[in-house]
Amino acid sequence: MYDDNGAPIQRRTHLTDEAEELRYLALELETDHDAYVSRGRAPWRGLSGHDPLDDIPDEEFGERQWEDWHDGMYDEGDPERPRRRRPSGREVDIVPPVVAPVTVRVDPAIAAAFAARQAEATEGPSWEVDGGRVTVVGDFKEWSGPCIECGQEFTQRRPASQRRKWRRLCGEECSAERRRTANRERMRAVRADAA
Incomplete structure (x- = not known):
């Protein structure tokens, strides 16, 4: 589904009944029994984790959608607005290989023992x-x-x-x-x- 600008529309998360029950169970455990329930373990979209789009209001949701479309159309490096990352922390899907000099670290004690054995x-x-x-x-x-x-x-x-x-x-x-x-x-x- 696409909006008027041709950008794909991000849809809100729809929790299943089971996930909704788990959410109410976690709330009950926290309020009635003073238990700690990790927010990161609430399931969404059949996955384990927290949906970052659930916490933002509708206005900001719309603004983000516009920003995503604008950033895709006009690649402007705006230093005022930090680059958003995915919920997993990844920035890109495929990270190019990093070429770096190979350093070999040998424990000095092992190297000394080997050198002594080789000298004899x-x-x-x-x-x-x-x-x-x-x-x-x-x-x-x-x-x-x-x-x-x-x-x-x-x-x-x-x-x-x-x-x-x-x-x-x-x-x-x-x-x-x-x-x-x-x-x-x-x-x-x-x-x-x-x-």
Whole structure:
């Protein structure tokens, strides 16, 4: 249902008979037995909670309806009138994700105990893998070997529980150079097939 301005009309809450009985029961408990009855638990529209539109007079109800329509038509940021929120406190239905830097907080006592245990760790088993050698030291695995691009020796370290391939390039520069070389070879092969 819409009003003369084309805005949807907010209708007043119609309580069911059961909700009305609960309201009178709460009133009776408060007046006759000095009991505290939470207002937030009075059911309305089949939901648990308080209908905020029940407490305002008809004039203000009409003004709010006009303001809602006006705010929808003319997006004016009026600093005098605070932005109203929904009864649940939400401002918008979909909140965009907040991108923030990740901070990792470690208990200093736990970090110190781990560092002490790692300092006492002895070198464990060692084995050869494709392009290098893996050695277990305490809770970590260490891989050492030459870079396949520049030939310089480098070392990688990761927790002993991880099982994945070791990086064979020492850094971003060697990785970019490897990519360029592969692209050159691929394009050379494409040109050779086209000719």
